Amino acid sequence: MSLERVRAITQRILQQFRRDHRTLALLFGAPLVILALLGYLLRGGGDVPQMGVVNLDGGGLGSVVASALERSKTVAASPMSEADAEAKLRSGDLAGYVLLPSDFSVKAQQSRLIAPEVHLEGSQPGLSQSILQAVSESFAALAGQAGGVRFAPQVTFLYGGPNFDTLDYFGAAFIGLVVFFLVFVITAVAFLRERGQGTLERLMASPLRRAEIVLGYMLGFTVLALVQSAEVLAFSLLVLHVHNVGNVALIFVLEALMAIAAVNLGIFLSMFARTEFQAVQFIPLVIVPQMLLAGIIFPVSTEPGPLQALSHVLPLTYAVEGLRNIMIKGANLTWSSLQLDFAVVLGFCILVILAGATTLRRRIA
16 A cells, blocks of 8 residues: 555545635535524523413412412413413414413312313424423422322313324424425436536437426426325325324425425526535535424524524425424414415425526526
8 A cells, every 4th residue: 555645645635625615615614504503593592482371269379370480481471361361372372371260279278189271282292391391390389388289280282182292293394394305405416417417408409499398307306206295295194193183185285385396496506516516515505504493393483583583584484384284283275374384385486496497598508
């Protein structure tokens, strides 16, 4: 083995990277951006879950529990009427509320049982757990004044249920993310390969019209993307048994829109890459930020304020919210929130179709 030849190869690789400024920026800049984003998400002081406290017990033991909840750092608890709490729970403004009935103190003293009613929105297990934790901590504050009592909260769920687990929550989002991510990468790389091999130039020399070439490429990639979408959806529902109470056709339509958007986004961004390696570099720039900010891992409501504003302009945020509305809440097209989700995803889909078509025409002209 010649160390001189090894040194020469190493030097050539380093010189090659030195001339590729975009790769160097991605190699050393992207990790810092992603870590900074994660740090801000985890330590940015985002809002804690919003919780309602309905105290019908007046100034008895119920006031002790209500005061403990309002001082809690686990949730942001506010006193309100039962009607307001139920309305806000259904609109998604509250993660849950606790109801302390008018005979709360009497039952606690007579039967030595504390059984507050805890009503949870239920679609986000992490927020539901925070509500239950806060209620449990409030019992500790009450134990000093009413020792020897049992704590047995009566928990009801608006969506999901006691068996609704982490996979059920993440499954709806991952169905869309897997399709969007894989279709984007495969389209960008495959389309760049078509350009690199000169296939487009040969097609231009044939009797085919330019519009036929543009439409053919888009439909070819889209058909494969739709087949993949159907496969992912079937596997998630039939094999993994991800929670779903909605219309499967609606899920597929929204998933298909994401796939079509990913196809044309891959075609569009392939314009800015010269090699397959450069095409893959768009992953940390396009996919990772959306994965962190679209509510897939961290609920948008718990993100710091500036990041919430950024999340609300990302199309993947609305796709994820739409899938969860259908699968977890059983939403249909009469729901105003689902209409917004579909409108944003469809609008983004049309935008990238136009961008992808324009890019293809320029590159093959």
